[in-house]
Amino acid sequence: MATSNPAFSQSPAFQNGATDAASAQKLEELFNSPSATSADTDRMTVEDTVRKTAVSFGVLLVGTLLGWWVPGLWIAGALVGLVLAFVNIFHNRKKLPSAGLTLAYAGAQGLFIGGISKFYEDFASGVVIQAVIGTIVVVGVTLALFASGKIRASARATKIFLIAMVGYLIFSLVNIVLIWTGAVQDPWGLRGSVHIFGIPLGLVIGVLVVIMCAYSLVLDFDMIQQGVKNRAPRAFGWAGAFGIMVTVVWLYLELLRIFAISRN
Secondary structure: OOOOOHHHHOOHHHHHHHHHHHHHHHHHHHHHOOOOOHHHHOEOOHHHHHHHHHHHHHHHHHHHHHHHHOOOHHHHHHHHHHHHHHHHHHHHHHOOOOHHHHHHHHHHHHHHHHHHHHHHHHHOOOHHHHHHHHHHHHHHHHHHHHHOOOOOOOHHHHHHHHHHHHHHHHHHHHHHHHHHHOOOOOOOOHHHHOEEOOEEHHHHHHHHHHHHHHHHHHHHHHHHHHHHHOOOEOOHHHHHHHHHHHHHHHHHHHHHHHHHHHHO
16 A cells, blocks of 8 residues: 655655646636736726617617607707716816716717707708718728727827817807808708808808718717727716717717708
């Protein structure tokens, strides 16, 4: 009958072999264990941000359906959505992004989108589906180009983007004042009354704004990418969802106006 040899069990060769076996077993357990999720690490991930974005757009869609079928809700949605947009922006700069604020903005903005979409559809039948398809195409192409590395955010492009944003904001405010005061009789204001080579100014500006929206999406994607790379807290996924939602809504409204002006 064989007996254990204490001297052999205490030898360096035996101990190294036992350590190697334990290490191999530990590695196998780690390999077979499920990957750590954002909930486990409490860090921002692309997958978790995608889920938060999907939830936000789900709430936006519910609000859109309510705004479409219940008259007058779009006015409250527009006012509340504008306030919540600024609240989210300032809150995200000073504190961790809030799921409640992001989803509240999505619901309010959905009411506005639903009501304004119904108005445009009654004005020019078919423009809503055109704007929806156009929005999906622009977002899809921009995401594909960004994922492939064909387009990236840069300091110079961002500076040009910000200057263009300020210029567009000033133009929009002036145009609204001209319409409200009756200085321009066209319902689209300067967008419809001014033509460049026979093309309404609204279409020319609209194309430029769609390009701006595409670059804004690039900035949103880049922010998410940098957040994941720098291991930002998981809550910043809501900031990514909020940024994408704001840009997509802006893009949809611009496309809605472009198709309506072209139909007119």
